[in-house]
Amino acid sequence: MSPVSREIIKQKIDQLDDEQLQKIAEYIDNLQGRNQSPQILKSHRKFPPSTNNWPEWASLYQEFTQEARELAELGMADYTDQLQKEDW
Secondary structure: OOOOOHHHHHHHHHOOOHHHHHHHHHHHHHHHHHOOOOOOOHHHHOOOOOOOOHHHHHHHHHHHHHHHHHHHHHHHHHHHHHHHHHHO
16 A cells, blocks of 8 residues: 555545545544454444444445355365364
């Protein structure tokens, strides 16, 4: 990732609408809070959606479900490998 100056970030922020600006504020709050409690899953690193934004909740739920499925499949592959090693 290339270095970004504060001035470039400020210019980009000035171009955002109010909804996008709110998301940036929530994301910054999340980043600042992350230093206090580390998160394990990628899904948890996202800023929390507002309680009335059901499409956003659904999107995060789908992402979490996909991530959980991938982790389970990785675990099954490891389990299968271990079983095969035991058979030899």
